[in-house]
Amino acid sequence: MPALDFWFDFASTYSYPAAMRIAPLAATAGVKVRFRPFLLGPIFGAQGWDTSPFNLYPAKGRYMWRDLERLCADLDLPFRPPEPFPQRSLLAARVALVGLSESWGEAFCRAVFRAEFGEGGRIDDITTITGLLAPFKVDPDRVLTAARSEPIKARLRDETQAAQQHGIFGAPSFVTTDGELFWGNDRLERALAWAVKDQ
Amino acid sequence: MPALDFWFDFASTYSYPAAMRIAPLAATAGVKVRFRPFLLGPIFGAQGWDTSPFNLYPAKGRYMWRDLERLCADLDLPFRPPEPFPQRSLLAARVALVGLSESWGEAFCRAVFRAEFGEGGRIDDITTITGLLAPFKVDPDRVLTAARSEPIKARLRDETQAAQQHGIFGAPSFVTTDGELFWGNDRLERALAWAVKDQ
Numbered sequence A, B: 001m002p003a004l005d006f007w008f009d010f011a012s013t014y015s016y017p018a019a020m021r022i023a024p025l026a027a028t029a030g031v032k033v034r035f036r037p038f039l040l041g042p043i044f045g046a047q048g049w050d051t052s053p054f055n056l057y058p059a060k061g062r063y064m065w066r067d068l069e070r071l072c073a074d075l076d077l078p079f080r081p082p083e084p085f086p087q088r089s090l091l092a093a094r095v096a097l098v099g100l101s102e103s104w105g106e107a108f109c110r111a112v113f114r115a116e117f118g119e120g121g122r123i124d125d126i127t128t129i130t131g132l133l134a135p136f137k138v139d140p141d142r143v144l145t146a147a148r149s150e151p152i153k154a155r156l157r158d159e160t161q162a163a164q165q166h167g168i169f170g171a172p173s174f175v176t177t178d179g180e181l182f183w184g185n186d187r188l189e190r191a192l193a194w195a196v197k198d199q
Helices: A015-029 A040-046 A058-075 A090-100 A105-118 A126-136 A140-147 A150-165 A185-197 B015-029 B040-046 B058-075 B090-100 B105-118 B126-136 B140-147 B150-165 B185-197
Strands: A003-008 A032-037 A173-176 A181-183 B003-008 B032-037 B173-176 B181-183
Touching: A003 A015, A003 A185, A015 A032, A015 A058, A015 A105, A015 A185, A032 A090, A032 A105, A032 A150, A040 A150, A058 A105, A058 B181, A058 B185, A090 A105, A090 A126, A090 A140, A090 A150, A105 A126, A126 A140, A173 A185, A181 A185, A181 B058, A185 B058, B003 B015, B003 B185, B015 B032, B015 B058, B015 B105, B015 B185, B032 B090, B032 B105, B032 B150, B040 B150, B058 B105, B090 B105, B090 B126, B090 B140, B090 B150, B105 B126, B126 B140, B173 B185, B181 B185
Parallel strands: A003 A032, B003 B032
Antiparallel strands: A003 A173, A173 A181, B003 B173, B173 B181
16 A cells, blocks of 8 residues: 655644645545654754744745635634744654554644644643543553653654654655655645555 | 736746746636746845755755656656756846836746756856847847846836735745735645635
8 A cells, every 4th residue: 555654743834734634635545644743843953943934034924824824714624823833842742652653643643733723722731732632531641651751752853863864844744655755735635646656 | 807916036946837837727717917027035135045045955955856846747847957046037037027018028937937947047148038039029139228227127126125015035926916925836726716706
């Protein structure tokens, strides 16, 4: 079965529509998707940015918020920007890695994005994360302990490094089995088509 | 008739596919398009960049060239990157302004983009520009004199300032009659739909 890696950072605005769109599109295309949360912070830091480029370049930032609003309206997705932006995504990413090694990872990722960009919630808040875990009938204490364990911390660092090695410089990004990189929510369809052709 | 302004810089890579796609798409949508060349240089300069962000951020640059190559293959457009990149687009933009006030402007713009990104040609070279004028049966000396006249120089400066006032920070950009801004070749279809809806 064709496969596609979906690389995202929970702080990334355009990763929200991508996360909401990818499962049904991939099912239709017959592509198996792997959710791969990572951290953009170190990658941005390496090119001298200490915050989101949407904050560093105000005209670009203003455009992005308006564009995302239009996009969410087109997709019938709720939209409300979080305060502050960007949110610290470390905790959510570690919890997601726990979930992705069990059965509730993808649904949790969608719930995080919806809480953050659909409801303007704070995803760096442990109460938010605990609340988002409720539907999955998992013990939040166990999950949070696992999320803070050394293996999960190391895993997230390794994933971030792997993203960089794939040439990833932003999110969302999609990487096919043969290493072809696609960047941006608007490249999702093209990436899926490439993954299919590549088989 | 619905209208859409197409803002571009001849040095901008993704403006190439946009320039090649816009006329037939706009005709189908029933939208009147106005070609508006401007200079990204002063806008980039204002945010501290002295060259293209694709040069400043190598991972992004590598991705862009590969992405543009794929895109041109999908669209059946010739593709060959110019040396050096970015090309100085001042002369081509001034000549285009002359052409756009006559009848040959849009065809000239497409010819410039094809020479630059389809054949890797130097568009800052007066011989290239003169060659591109040949099919239009205009006197190249008259055109070049007009292109270097004070009114055309001032016009290009004014257009660049107008672009900035519309919130434009990159190219290609599309602006509807009600001031809605869309950025990027992949927003062309959405911009045309907005222009139609907006009527």
